[in-house]
Amino acid sequence: MAKTDKIEIQERVTKVAMEMILKFGLRGLNMVDLAKECGLAKATLYKIIGSKEDLIREIALEIFDINIVKVLDPIMKQDDPVLAFNQFLDNYFNYAVESQKILIDQIYKEYPLIEKDVKANYDKMIVKMHHRFIVWQNNKLIRSDINVDYFLESVEALNEFYIRSDYSNEEIIRRLRAVFITAFRGIGILL
Known part of the structure; x- marks a missing residue:
């Protein structure tokens, strides 16, 4: 072959x-x-x-690439945080909720080592996002008095809380949309 x-x-x-x-x-x-x-x-x-685990690892990384990278892409590429976050919200709720539930509720529970592999990729994305937020702060596009690390950690924690919840996907989306909009407004991005 x-x-x-x-x-x-x-x-x-x-x-x-x-x-x-x-x-x-x-x-x-x-x-x-x-x-x-x-x-x-x-x-x-x-x-x-x-092995089946090798295949599941490949799928988990693919889900991460397709959903998380695609979702965060506007934040990485847009100079205007308002446009970036509007595109982020559209992408996130169209793609990421169901696949995150599969990663967290099924794949990570059955194959805990795969979570570490995906988390390593996620951590690389967070470093890039941190840099992007610092650029926006330096350009006075978002509030300069916020701690970017704390903001990113809080948004991640809220996301994980709702993804792990027993709410329906529609309710998760409704709640996360409200939470994200509130968080973005708090750092000076008027959506």
């Missing part, structure tokens, strides 16, 4: 497995069904993905 073929097959397997998890939950990821859906023998599937 050529290297490009193997990469294409790995990408297809990851995509199909992620779709299965999003549709049926982590327990709905059956390796026999996955192999069948991808047109592979089960033994071939394991040669391509390694």
